[in-house]
């Protein structure tokens with residue numbers, strides 16, 4: 001852009017308008033790219049159904065009207081969704097729908113008789129909690145899948 005155009009008011013306004021538009025587009029693009037926009041504008045959606053953990057195309061939530069492909073905000077959570085011990089279980093997932101058609105899970109709960117349970121992995125040998133299925137990072141023994149009742153007050 002030439003700086004001389006600012007001398008004439010008509011051109012100056014047009015230049016200013018273009019600059020503002022460009023700047024706004026940049027801000028929007030960076031907001032979208034960072035995920036901040038979607039994260040702040042929308043509350044988390046919640047879905048309930050049967051978890052199909054061992055599908056060849058990744059974990060799927062089987063609901064009465066459709067099969068919802070699942071992704072996750074962390075690798076830990078994604079590995080948990082693929083845990084065969086959770087295959088076929090009734091679960092509740094909370095997260096956001098992605099443009100690609102997947103549902104990005106942020107929180108996972110199992111359901112027993114209408115009650116929500118948090119999933120965690122525990123090593124009894126070391127008395128520590130692991131983030132995802134697999135051998136204990138400390139002693140390499142298999143960790144145990146545990147489900148912890150979510151109290152209504154703490155949710």
Ligand SMILES: [Zn+2]
Nearest residue numbers: 123126136139
């Ligand atoms: Zn251990």
